[in-house]
Amino acid sequence: MKARALDSKYNFSAKFDKFLLLCAQVLGICVICLVAVDATANNWAINDFVGNAYEFITPIVEIDTIDKLTSHFTFATGLSVSDLSNIGRWMTDYCLTSVADSNKIYLLSGGAYTVDERLNLCDIFRGSYSVDIDTYRTIRFGVAVDGITYLRGNALTHVFTDDATTNLARSGMTHDQLDALGYSPARIQTDIRMTHRVTISNMTTQQQILVPYWRLYSKSYCTGCTPIAELGHGVCTWTAIYSYSTKTLTVSNSTFVAGSIHRLGLMIQQNAFSSASHYIKFVAIILAIGGYLASRRTVQWMEVDPTKTTTILSRVIQIVVPSCFPHPSHALRFDMFCYNSDIFVVLICTSVILDMSHSLIYIREVNVFNSINTDFLMSIQLFALSTRLIWINCGILKLAKLIWNILGTASCCGGSKVMGFLNLKTVTSLYLSAIVIFNVPPYIEYNNSVRYDVKNYLLGLEGIQVNFMNSFYFRGTAAICTGLIVNILLVTLLDQGFNRHFWQNMAKNSLARQAMFNSTSIMCDYIMDIEVNSTSNHVLIICKARRLSTLQWFFMNHLYSFGLPEHDLKQMKDHLKSTHATESPQGTGDNLFMVIQDGGHHLHLLDDQLNDVKSLMYNIKVLKDTTVTIK
Template identity: 30%
Template structure:
């Protein structure tokens, strides 16, 4: 009686744990889909451009088609005039003027976010402090302008900061020329032209100190390769200035200029609309439709079919619309599909990389203002959705490693390659852990470029100084970023395999587990066990026939199979289990390689679960073309009609 009660209690605890894990998994899946939707809708350049919230940031330039008219309409200091900037600086100003005038389908005008001005960290009004010539002393007001033209020189990256001396060596000082900077190890990484324009400022009586607040517009043009079209950061601030007018010299002297603490800085961007971001938008839309279709199909029982006889169009259709039974079957969660489907991972990785030319710049600049501007939960979510995209780059890299490992390997059977077994996660939870380092991507890139200085056009003529793409601000950070991503993946894989070593032993000793771990591009080795599934030793697993059918469809349609045969010892073990008494253990003459890490499990066959006759034991395997088969102890395919009967009766299948 006591044993019966204990058995029921243990079963209840197992069921509760299973439901809890399933609930957590479902919530993580919803969070993943939520971030996908936020990214697609709120970081959608087409939508943001269509809404047009950044158009008002163009106000000072709306009626100015040329640089000469810009100089005529605004008063510029003699040393900070568009006429004094470098050739590249003039090119960037002319390009921005053209973008503002045309505002056509060749550009995105993106905005706008608002960032609190808390202190001097995000105060950019100081550039207005200067002396401005006044051409018409009789005018009631004058509009001010200022241009800073410079090339940013950077030394080292994150790895050399950590393991080298690029952060501790003597740094550049203000006023150094290019030769001196290069001697210290600095290289050009970005060309910037920072144009500031104000609203009209009233001319006071001569010599009278005056205080006023004025709207200041910012057009910060950057290019990461000399001669390429710039991207422009737009901004709008309210500055508190103190100034006086000198009638003798006909100059207006701004003696102080500060942002008003408590006000907001408005941020926007102008980017060229290239093919990459447009492609990324359409691909992301396709992946969302794919996710909805695949998840809907995975919640029902897929018919057992022969995939080898289908044409390519039929196989494409079967990705999201396989023939279904009406019986429900919750085998996969949303996150399983997002992170483990080859089709989804490849397409979304393509979208991520195609969109990086805008999203990397957009997220970096928005993050810089956000960090200095205080808490904004919605901006946090938007930034998280942009950086979380790189989860799929992680998945793609891991799948690529598995495919490459199979391509170069001389393994003849599943389980022969021990390296292949390490290229898998036991659950999606480990995938989500990898996002922790990815969320710091912007700060990591910023840290890699933290040893920098600006070479101004007032210090040296910049026309002969070039910025090369492969040495530019973002490209130069890719090797160190890739190294961190790789190290993060390796660390998580090692910890997962150490912590869950019993699970990996079970996966290596079961044919269904081996198909995932060793014989396909699956990177998630989570067999959908039922709460009441019985496992003996670490070699047999029982699951619903309905679950197996849907699982087989996903394996055959959404993963690349390698077509490796099962080890002969495993086939012999299945046959032996059918021929011996259930209480008898059969020992192999040699331990197969797929059991190399299974400790002291010298026997390759355990007695099947007590409720399953040995005649019902089966094995999942692949033929040389990667087609998946379920065979019995006689090495025969189990008939489709038999499987359909098991589906209707909702029975179990036990696999070794």
């Protein structure tokens, strides 16, 4: 009965592992599609080249300085460009100049959104406009407002203190009062609205006017920093009356048009970091595709040749074009290859970090609208953009392994329990960590949720400085980094706990130990779907010789190996010499092998006498497509 129960438990575990593997494959395909979307739609150069956002330059195509705005638009009294602060005028002027020289900027499409009461951007047009309809019956109107956004605390302080609920800012507070409450200036903004040509009827009674408009909403995250700009096009309904005596059009109410469409765009600056990010990502993708295609063939077993000098060029060639047999290999899936390859992860993480500022700005600015009324295609694009942080999760685990290898005191493979903790059973666990990653936009909003906006900061606030360290995005860096680290560590903890029996078994096998304890490998997909036989005193992995040969190439060229020796290997050799004893696994008829590393970080296969298996002998196994039983 006990044996039947154990057998039933083993069958359930095997079926569950197959289910997880299927889930990983399906999710892997989905993520690959998202990465493809990210590499195209979220490539700022491609988005700019497509040109969908160039419609937003329509009202300013003939205007290259802020002073020319007043000759093209009639601005509301007290809400003109002349009423802006010096920094507000400079920000607007910079955006206008940049549009004239488009080589300095990216103009990006941000989707189209159905307007309702939650997306009412029209109230700003209320006011009085000096116009003479006897001279100009068709007029283009404008308004200009600038201000400062004050923020207090961040996501971490909101959780551990009461700064989100007590002593909040009140209307009319001065800078000194806000500062005393812990608020800091975090962003400067200047909002310019410009209407299409509007025909004013020759009536002194109240009239309803449908007014399409353009928006140029420049934002700077420190005083004097290069601004970005939110661009938009929408439509409002004005309730207005014209006075002949004062030559004034008074807009008493301006509201949204339900069901109309607000189109969104974004202007961000081109810089060396974003350009480098694109090139590095391109190189990473080429290496990933080349490396994966190489892994689809059986790579020849590599021996140590002390007489041969290894050059950088030969190493690069070995990474993507190794010597192969004309036999297929299914050792690695593409998604697992990408997540586990040091080269790809380092390059893609570098690309993500270099472009992080643009990515966060794009995610946040677009999500403000998309979270209200969803644009399906834009949701996919934002979802794809968020997948970039999956690579950061991989990088965190790999970096943790490298640091612990340097700081740890382990003298043999398997001697550090911490190193064993820094592994995931399958990519499914990695996708579990993405649940938090895909909530980055609301996390940014929560980080900046204790907010107070001061408009028209010319009135007593002209000299206020916005420090970059306290700026709208940078201030949340610590909270975002902490969230990412805690997220991936919690996921690994769950993985280790839920799959405790699996990890205990893998720690008893020499091949699994190389992945878990002796390299920067962070996932064991390429081990878990190999047949495991634990009926003997050892946990045995029965692996095709062709597959193991490709895995050796992957370990030595796409992972950093730590070169730790196996525990008591010398004593085992001495024991074999004295007893001349041999072992054989039950039911296979093959000898038992061990996978080890030498001090030069080279992966070796030892036979049952603990002698190094040479490539000539191993190649025979490859040609015959036999199995290798690893203990």
